[in-house]
Amino acid sequence: MTALLEVKNLSRSFGGLVAVKDVNFTLEAGRITALIGPNGAGKTTCFNLVAGSLSPTSGQVFFEGRQIDSTPPEIVCRMGIARTFQIVRPMRDMSVLENAMVGAFSWTKSVMEAKSKAYESLESVGLAGKANARTDQLTLPDRKMLETAKALSTRPKLLLLDEVMAGLRPTEAAGVVRVLQTLAEGGLTILLVEHVMRIVMEVASNVVVLHHGAKIAEGSPAEVVADQKVLDSYLGAGFHA
């Protein structure tokens, strides 16, 4: 398998606090990887380092073999990495379609092209039927999927999803899992931060576990939930897969 993204000895400090500590992992093309760990473990900081919103204190990030750490986020986006944010804030005075078009303007100036790509993105997350709705008419799962569609409109090879299933009911989350599986089957590589282990186990083929900024385990979902360090620091002794 080819590594699409390679994170090498990545560290980031904020003053005296080491938020990410010498972290290494690779993302294989077309796979879904979950980044998990307790609150404050460094997951979002890792996302920000990969997406170019933060520069590392030390270490490197390679995307398709090119070093991208310290590259501005808009360039990283044009290279093929898109991200969503934990808090979804669609633009309220624009339709669902117009919101999804925003991502496409990262690579085209043509309104027609942007519209066509936005429809395709909305279709792949199951929102095409609501293209003309106002965003304040959307439910939380739909708002989350719109955020994902916006990211897909940038034509990413790698999609970074920050807690895209937080706050969803199990049936709603199951729908999102299906969407992500279909996207990965189509060749998209996905890195997601997720707290619900049941979802991680269902959706991810690889799991990276952070604790106090450092990687403490990596492997298949079954491997990490059986790892004593992961049980001690995150899942708790009572956890049963």
Ligand SMILES: Nc1ncnc2c1ncn2[C@@H]1O[C@H](COP(=O)(O)OP(=O)(O)OP(=O)(O)O)[C@@H](O)[C@H]1O
């Ligand atoms: N801009 C910043 N300035 C100072 N400290 C920061 C900054 N961003 C993150 N931190 C700190 O770095 C550590 C890691 O934070 P981060 O948000 O990456 O963790 P996380 O694993 O995403 O947590 P959560 O699950 O709660 O979202 C925390 O202690 C946090 O307070």
